[in-house]
Amino acid sequence: MVGYQPADWERTLRHGVKPDGTPLMVMPSEDFARWTDADVAAVAAYVRSLPPQPGGPAVLQLPLPVRVMYGLGLVQDAAERIDHRLPPAQPVPEGVTVQHGQYVANGCTGCHGQQLSGGKIPGAPPDWPAAANLTPGEGSALVRYADAAQFRAMLRSGQRPDGSAVSKVMPFEALSQMSDTDIDAAYLYLKSLPPRAAGGR
Ligand code: HEC
Incomplete structure (x- = not known):
């Protein structure tokens, strides 16, 4: 999360899109797409406040049938399901x-x-x-x-x-x-x- 800018939090949580513009897999961003500005900011502040922990790059282990479905384009990422035109929810x-x-x-x-x-x-x-x-x-x-x-x-x-x-x-x-x-x-x-x-x- 080091280097995550406010716009990156916004994109990840609300739109299911990584800072590099590619869709996030599996992360259910539609659950967060309607968060208010205050809630997005609060979560970002909380995660930033956590003490650093040793960790590696995220490893995603999908069961084979799910990988096959991804390969065939049968699984939609949250980015494809979210209605990106909606404005943030009002508190x-x-x-x-x-x-x-x-x-x-x-x-x-x-x-x-x-x-x-x-x-x-x-x-x-x-x-x-x-x-x-x-x-x-x-x-x-x-x-x-x-x-x-x-x-x-x-x-x-x-x-x-x-x-x-x-x-x-x-x-x-x-x-x-x-x-x-x-x-x-x-x-x-x-x-x-x-x-x-x-x-x-
Ligand atoms: C990660 C996926 C996931 C999320 C997020 C989730 N649920 Fe569920 N929920 C399930 C699944 C799967 C079942 C069916 C469980 C079963 O059949 O034992 C279930 C079952 C239920 C049930 C039925 C329990 C029963 O009596 O059998 C209720 C009520 C429920 N969820 C409420 C909620 C509420 C409220 C939220 C949000 C605050 C929520 N769930 C978020 C996956 C989820």
Whole structure:
């Protein structure tokens, strides 16, 4: 990250494009494409503040079927999926509101789809389960969460209300750190969505 300029953070996080202009592979930049200027700046400042750690160049190990799909041009990078014409999102006040929940849920779209109805994650290894339908439509995962408290408990523990484990494909290390406000707002927003059939992305 040494030498990363503000424009490079902007390109990487919002557009999925490296400083040299080539698309980033795998990094789900569509999850961050709608970040406000303040959030992009805060993350850049935080990463810069970390003490230097020994590390090598990034090594990307893709399973063979995924490499083959890349080779055939069947996997789209985030850069191809992001609508680059959209202006940065305007900050919305933080609170348990549908509006803030929509902002938070942008971070779920890379896997759960722009419409949040889930389905097979494009470019994912074949053994990954399909992402769940987060709209109230057919096959919705939300029926298992009677209130925001149950939803919060799942994101913090990785377990459904019946005690079974949700696949670790869900990035619980990060999700468990979400604030109560963010989780409750996301729950409110998901509940407000029009029902969509599972897998429409
Ligand atoms: C890296 C991909 C990824 C991201 C990012 C992600 N999810 Fe998921 N999520 C999945 C997958 C895959 C499943 C299906 C897991 C399974 O079937 O065990 C899932 C399942 C779920 C479920 C269903 C749990 C159940 O009861 O079966 C909920 C609810 C959910 N995700 C919410 C979210 C929310 C909210 C966010 C954003 C804050 C999010 N996810 C971000 C991949 C992701």
